[in-house]
Amino acid sequence: MTEALERRVARWLEQLPGWRDVAPYGGGLSAKLFSRRLLCVRYRKAFPEPLLSGEWDRLDTWLDVRCDEIVADAQAIRSAIDRACDKAKRESACLKVNELARRLVDEAARSRLRDSGPTAMELDALADTYLDNTPAPERQLTRKRFETFAPEYDDAWSRDGAFNLLKHPYSAVLLGDDERPPFMKTQRENMWDGLGRSVYYRSQQAIQDDQVLGDAEQIVRAEIARTCGRLGLIDESALVVLYSLMMGILLATQEALKGKNNRLSRASVQPWESGEVVAADEPPVYDMPLTNQALIQFAESVMGQFCRRSKQGQYLRASSQMYRAEAHVMRRAWTDCFAEDRRGDRVTGDRAEQIIRRAIYWGIRSGERHILARSAYITVDPNDGKSTIGVPGELDLDQVNRALDWFAANPQVGIGIVNGDEECIAQYCDAIEAHGLPTLEDIKAFISKGKA
């Protein structure tokens, strides 16, 4: 009944004379917000027992009796918002009215639950505090202003970025294609772009992070330098985390596919002290240049646990989709390392443990949701207004059909590729150029999606 209760209360508010003046569209305060966060909370406190559908009369009476007080609260909130908006305009502050309204309504609810009402002074004080904490004008960055940094990015990329990309390719840790990150993008961006996210997006994220110091110009310069760093990062501790995590999840995936149990207790995988993680003096393993054995072991253990215990892990393993899970893990971990890096923090052992656990237990689930959502994305062409659902296939179907035709004549190779037979894989690789077939990775992905 909660949903119905909120709707009914919101409708009651909307039919009040003058409600639209108190809660104009775009003004932050809405009937839904006021109903959900203030009136329903109060009503449920007064009548905590389960609601029955026949009890609307009681609700209506409760509302009617308090009508004046409800209107007074809404008007007090309206005044506080309007006052804060005027101040924000004068000071060019970055105010979001919804956020402010939410805080004011919550404050009013707290006040009413204490049996007093919110005073104008209390609400104004809260709005002032909120306004004081909004980003200062010198931290605001428009696209137009950002565009002036393009030559700086070009210079930094040719000086450092290209070299670092060569030495630390993004694809080696599943963070996207080995291409220079774009300066700006016109389409949708989010964390799943890996290192393909634009410098503009990185700068906006840094600006919104109140732990990042500096004005907009300083932040953009720092982000240009970071984008050109090794794996888009400056501090080596973050690189150690990423390379060790990559190594750990690869080991775990191999073990999981073999059905081995690599369970470790928490105590046995925490050999680090509280300091920053550093790379071990060991030769690089599997071309991972900077790794730490303890972190590898921890990552392997957490990933192994995920594959064994969670339904998602079991599904991904059974459907040969672990490569997808690995990419989700690395992207989430990079995002966390990126946040540490832009704040100038080095990654400690404890923080590395957190990053790894988040990357596996949170990154895979949210990554899978993202993939599911991507297939239903609706995009609108800004030129002609035409909408399109989903994303195009990554493979050219003519090329796929050449491969399917080739497999029809070489059936054992298709089956061998699925089973990981090295001889069959070599045979397919030999045929790629001669017959114009898709790459091995592409055809493996295609085959894995076409099997029941």
Place this chain on the structure above:
Amino acid sequence: MTNDRHLEVSVRNIGLGVVLIGEEPVAPAGGASVSIPGATLDFDPALPSRLPSCLIADPGVAAPLVGQIYGAAVRDGVIEVCGDDAAEVTCRVEWQPPLTLLTQLAAVRFCQTSSALPLDPGLLRLEELALLGELEGIVDPDDEGIDDLYPMLEAVMSRQELMEAACRRPSVLRLLADALDILAGTLPLPDERRDVTLQWLAALDEAHETHRYQAPEWLSYLSPELALAAGGEPLAGRATADWGDVPVGLLSRREGQVAWEVQVDDAGAAVEVVAKSAETPYRLLGEPDGYLAFDLVSPEWPLPLVAGNLKRRGADWVGAVRLGDNAAKRLRRLVEDGATFDVRVRSGDPQPMPNPISAEARRWTSRAVFALRLGYVLADEHRLPAASESLGRASSLWELADDQPELEATRELMRRAEALSESWGETLTVAESVLIDG
């Protein structure tokens, strides 16, 4: 909703500092998840009153949000168990206001991925974005952003014919007003797009809500006896595009909505496919395009024999492709050996192919859920028998697939349907209500 009951939930450390609230739901009609910082919530939208589970990867970050969703006792439980592997406590849940919004968001996502109805993906996305805007501060901003809200509203508001069509439907008009209101309130004050949004809001007429719902005829396909049968000649037949393979809103959600035929001649072989478009009469953004493809497959052959694209033509999606010489020879040999064939219609970037029996079972469970959802609002006495029949069909398929957890969850759903113990209509989306606006 039964969320008024005083619920209790288990909170346990499942190892290495990862905490689970409740149990991961078995959702036979399809699940939905929402990401909050440091954790993921998993819902069973077929039972909107069921508490979502929450897998917490980072208890330090997620605990305050858990308090805002499940209440202080559950938050304290998370903090209590997170440092102690295998620790478990039982906590009392207080259904907090954001949980109602999160449950509605899960319903929208369920409609996007598992809908038995040919819903408008534009309306679903707009409602999703509006809810995400309302949940700002709760959902993960990096993963659940609302950057698309402005371009989407711009696409509607800057085209007179789309705006007028939206204004003729009260539920759509209300959603538009809500979404614009949220956008205006979310954009920072100096942003010039805020002024544009306020102008759009001023251009909308006031909504006049009506509740005269009426079910269109074609909704009868939600019950099994009217579903089209699959099968046919060895080289021709009907197939069903699975909902996991094709985004909602492009094709009809009937069984057997795809007709295909292979023609073999002296020169080789070719396959032709015709798939029925979605029946929905209204689209927020006009008729959308999409990326659809098909594969010719056989249980006796480990790979597809050929793949082709589908293009919209009138009320259908059609495609044709010739097999390569080797593939055509292989097809002939398979025909001689008595092999059967099928066509898989899919999006450009599909998920792995599911077990076909489980996929069909999921579709029937979903049809039952949507019959219940619409039936609740329509107060239609025929919907319950339709849902029961679909659930009966789903149960036998889950049994055939030997999937005990899904079978039990489907039977539980059937029990709840017969006892009418859920308020299915309370999470009805705007895309659903548009279908039955009388």
